[in-house]
Amino acid sequence: MKPKYILIFIFLFGFNQYSRAQKDIKENLIVFFSPQYMITNAMRFDIDIRQGETNKWWVVSPYFYFDNSSTSILNPDEEFEDSYDPHTYEEMWGLGLELRRKMFLLNRNFDKGFYLSFGANYKYFDITGDNVIYIEEEGDDGLIYTRMADISYSININSYSGFATVGHQFKPSSKFFIDLYVGFGLKYSFHNSPQNVSVEYNRDFTDYGYTGTQFLGGFRLGVAL
Numbered sequence: 001m002k003p004k005y006i007l008i009f010i011f012l013f014g015f016n017q018y019s020r021a022q023k024d025i026k027e028n029l030i031v032f033f034s035p036q037y038m039i040t041n042a043m044r045f046d047i048d049i050r051q052g053e054t055n056k057w058w059v060v061s062p063y064f065y066f067d068n069s070s071t072s073i074l075n076p077d078e079e080f081e082d083s084y085d086p087h088t089y090e091e092m093w094g095l096g097l098e099l100r101r102k103m104f105l106l107n108r109n110f111d112k113g114f115y116l117s118f119g120a121n122y123k124y125f126d127i128t129g130d131n132v133i134y135i136e137e138e139g140d141d142g143l144i145y146t147r148m149a150d151i152s153y154s155i156n157i158n159s160y161s162g163f164a165t166v167g168h169q170f171k172p173s174s175k176f177f178i179d180l181y182v183g184f185g186l187k188y189s190f191h192n193s194p195q196n197v198s199v200e201y202n203r204d205f206t207d208y209g210y211t212g213t214q215f216l217g218g219f220r221l222g223v224a225l
């Protein structure tokens with residue numbers, strides 16, 4: 001065999017061994033992005049931190065919400081609706097924080113494979129509008145009545161959630177991760193409005209002020225640091 005072919009063989013063998021070694025590196029810090037949250041006008045980033053030399057991780061997830069467009073899925077445009085929708089708003093913003101415990105099912109799996117996770121989160125939303133909305137008023141008889149009024153209003157929502165998920169984390173390359181997961185949760189929301197607005201953003205489990213059980217599912221794209 002000619003020397004140049006020997007050198008090429010050595011280079012290819014060495015590169016293959018290096019690639020395998022890189023894939024076997026056990027990461028300690030991974031940053032994930034969840035694209036599906038953009039559907040609900042949110043951005044969520046996950047910071048996965050491995051606990052020592054174990055297969056257990058802590059996950060810290062900040063949420064950022066903002067919307068001032070009437071074309072979003074949770075803010076219908078009245079011009080294209082057959083009937084009036086009281087959930088229409090002018091602007092929405094919100095913040096949230098989630099803490100999760102994540103454990104791979106096999107001891108030899110430190111950063112890939114099947115896992116279980118459970119955790120809780122808190123979110124705050126501020127919704128403002130200047131249109132016709134339902135408000136609650138106390139009548140002369142002491143009873144609460146609902147009427148429509150064209151006013152400027154604000155609604156504050158505080159929501160709390162607990163959940164559990166199962167998932168599978170893939171490692172296609174040495175620093176890139178894909179995570180698929182499903183699970184269930186329970187969410188409870190408190191609404192407050194200085195104008196006594198009676199509308200609650202509780203249409204389904206994706207809504208900002210939803211209260212009830214939740215089906216969770218999605219995917220994450222991550223890079224190890």
